[in-house]
Amino acid sequence: xxxxxxxxxxxxxWKLGEADRIIxxxxxxxxxxxxxxxGVRKTKAKLAGKLDPPAHVSLQLFETRGDLDIVTQVETxxxxxxxxxxxxxxxxxxAMLEAAEQVMQEREPDPAMFTLLVxxxxxxxxxxxxxxxxxxxxxxxxxxxxxxxxDGCVLCEEETAISDLVAFxxxxxxxxxxxxxxxxxxxxxxxxxxxxxxxxKLGQALEMVxxxxxxxxxxxxxxxxxxxxxxxxxxxxxxxxT
Ligand SMILES: [Zn+2]
Numbered sequence: 001x002x003x004x005x006x007x008x009x010x011x012x013x014w015k016l017g018e019a020d021r022i023i024x025x026x027x028x029x030x031x032x033x034x035x036x037x038x039g040v041r042k043t044k045a046k047l048a049g050k051l052d053p054p055a056h057v058s059l060q061l062f063e064t065r066g067d068l069d070i071v072t073q074v075e076t077x078x079x080x081x082x083x084x085x086x087x088x089x090x091x092x093x094x095a096m097l098e099a100a101e102q103v104m105q106e107r108e109p110d111p112a113m114f115t116l117l118v119x120x121x122x123x124x125x126x127x128x129x130x131x132x133x134x135x136x137x138x139x140x141x142x143x144x145x146x147x148x149x150x151d152g153c154v155l156c157e158e159e160t161a162i163s164d165l166v167a168f169x170x171x172x173x174x175x176x177x178x179x180x181x182x183x184x185x186x187x188x189x190x191x192x193x194x195x196x197x198x199x200x201k202l203g204q205a206l207e208m209v210x211x212x213x214x215x216x217x218x219x220x221x222x223x224x225x226x227x228x229x230x231x232x233x234x235x236x237x238x239x240x241x242t
Contacts, residue, residue, distance in 0.1 A: 002062075002063055003060055003061070003062055003063070003072065004030075004060070004061055004063060005029075005058070005059065005060050005061075006025070006027040006028070006029050006030055006033065006058075006059045006061060007027060007028045007029070007056075007057075007058055007059070007077070007114075008025035008026060008027040008028075008033070008056075008057055008058075008059050009025065009026045009027075009053075009054060009055070009056050009057075009097070009100075009114070009117055009118060009121070010023055010024075010025060010051050010052065010053040010054060010055045010057065011024045011025060011026050011032075011053060011054075011097045011098075011100060011101045012024045012053060012097065012098075012101060013037075013051060013052075013053065015041070016036060018041070019038070019039050019040070019041045019042050020036055020037065020038050020039065020040065020041070021036070021037050021040050021041060021051065022034060022035070022036055022037075022068065023035055023036075023037050023051050023071065024101060025057075025059065026097075026100050026101070026104055026113075026114055026117055027059070027114065028109070028111045028114040028115070029109055029111075030107055030109060031104055031105050031106055031107050031108040031109055031110055032101065032104040032105060032106045032107070032108075033061065033069060033106070033107070034067060034068050034069070034106070035061055035068055035069040035070060035071045036068050036069075036070050036071065037051055037071040037074075038070070038071075047071065047074050050074045050075075050076055051071070051074060053094065053097055054080055054083065054093050054094070054096075054097055054121050055076060055078070055079055055080070056076075056077040056078040056079075056080070056118055056121065057074050057075060057076055057077055058074070058075040058077055059071060059073065059074055059075075060072045060073035060074075078121075078122065078125075080093070080121050080122070080124075080125040081125070082124075082125035082126055082128070083121070083124060083125045086128075088239070089124055089125070089128055091235055091236065091238055091239055092124060092132070092133040092235075093121055093124055093125075094235035095133060095222075095233045095235040095236050096117065096120055096121065096124075096133055096136050096137075097117075097235075098233050098234065098235050099136075099137060099140060099225050099229065099233065100113070100117050100140070102229040102231070103140060103144060103228075103229065112143060113140070113143055116136065116139055116140065116143065117136070120132055120133075120135070120136035120139075123206070127206075129205075129206040129207070129208070130210050130214050130215075130218065131193070131197075131205050131206055131208065131214055131217065131218070132206065133218065133221070133222075134197070134214075134217050134218045134220070134221035134222075135197050135202045135205060135206065135221075137221035137222065137224065137225040138194065138197045138198060138221050138224070139197070139202070140225065141224055141225060141228060142198060144228065146173070146228060147198060148168070148170075148173050148174045148175075148194070148198070148224065149173055149174030149175065150165075150174055150175050150191060150194050150195055150198060151195075152165070152175070152177075153165065153174075153175065153176050153177035153179075153180055154169070154172045154173055154174030154175060154176060154180075155172060155176055155177075155180040156177060156179065156180050158177055158179075160177050162191055162192065163188045164177055164178060165177060165186070165188075165191060166178055166181055166185060166186065167180075167181040167182060167183050167184065167185055167186060168183050168184055168185075168186040168191075168220065169182050169183025169184070170183060170223060170224055170227045171183070171227075175191060184220070184223075186216070186220070187212075187213060187216060189211070189212075189213035189216075190213045190216040190217050190220065192213075193205050193208070193213055193214065193217045194217060194220070197217075222236065
């Protein structure tokens, strides 16, 4: 048992007893970590407010023998204030945290996934584009080794023009031609955006202005991630109610 330091993002928290909280962190060095933060629900406590998701923090933790470590120090790196003042952005940030929590493994270092999450939160906070969340979900899936095949038909492997790829099937893992079509329909405009995202040109996709194709990609990315984690993203349910 020892003290250790970590850079983390607060993914989720819930109440424990009168004054404490359990916090789930994504960390660069230790993967997903669950820890108790003592006294944080007292307004005068030193840690109060610093551990509200989606904060990016520098942590000192005490390692215990159990499942839960203990938070001993927190310094704020970024509160992502641009997200906290905007309901729609905050919802999307929460959906990204939810996806990250499902995908990240406990105590397994994954600096690449951590960086992906921090960058996406930062972009959504500072330079919001309607495609930030979708871009994050697509990159997360690719990081998991499940990158969809979008350069041709995933079934017959026929190399076709973008306009001949008319469908996308999540189970098959990619786009399909007219002959093999199954799954959901996809427009050439949406497929173009997906190719940018998966082809290392996410920055170019983020510059695009709002359009029906962007909404199509947004929905597709959510469907793909929900298929992978085998559950719905609860954070997004509030959007369909507003
Ligand atoms: Zn085909």
